[in-house]
């Protein structure tokens with residue numbers, strides 16, 4: 094999917110919501126456990142009930158890999174279901190990969206070609222040759238961790254190296270990579286005030302912003318510091334939406350939660366344009 098198509102979808106739906114499919118068998122409603130593939134059954138119900146309120150879905154691969162071959166199959170079925178039923182939706186494999194060049198190339202093939210995701214999250218620590226193999230794919234997006242939402246982000250990402258914070262170096266250096274137009278960045282919603290500085294370095298890039306909902310980040314602050322004329326934001330919530338209810342009404346409850354966030358987003362878009 095091109096960035097232009099993503100922007101169009103955001104305007105059409107008045108939403109820049111990404112729903113995280115962090116599907117956990119210990120949290121899904123009991124009645125689904127008797128299904129042949131409970132993870133896929135849960136995802137399908139969540140997708141069918143929420144798709145009109147969001148523009149992206151982000152399965153975090155850890156939640157699938159944890160169940161071995163069954164989990165991987167459920168992820169394959171989920172992305173195939175999205176691609177055939179809701180082809181306008183942007184898909185993110187939250188896999189946080191990155192390795193030496195020839196290995197990264199294989200990861201890129203796995204997520205972009207075999208599974209058919211639009212994007213994948215990548216750890217920048219191994220540098221240029223670990224990221225560029227992902228950037229080679231046209232109409233695919235590489236989402237580089239810049240400043241993450243967790244407390245450990247302060248261990249390295251905000252530390253100064255040669256006078257500049259590491260997350261700023263990640264942003265600046267990655268702009269020199271081949272095909273850097275295919276880059277997006279992760280910035281945690283819990284670090285919204287940093288967005289002002291981040292926008293000075295990447296004024297137009299799309300940012301994936303996880304951390305509203307269960308982690309307590311503020312949508313209003315994210316928009317205040319991070320929104321651009323193309324919106325430029327994909328704000329993710331996982332647990333706060335998909336586990337809104339653990340009963341048989343789980344899909345309806347998720348839709349209500351997603352709709353609530355979509356309406357806040359529509360207000361933020363209006364406020365920005367005013």
Ligand SMILES: O=C(O)c1cc(=O)[nH]c(=O)n1[C@@H]1O[C@H](COP(=O)(O)O)[C@@H](O)[C@H]1O
Pocket residue numbers: 113115153187214240241242243279280281303304305306307308329330331332333
């Ligand atoms: O790359 C991510 O998506 C990510 C980066 C980050 O800095 N913080 C973060 O929470 N995430 C992911 O975003 C999701 C957040 O889930 P909730 O806290 O349940 O909304 C999880 O899948 C995390 O792995």
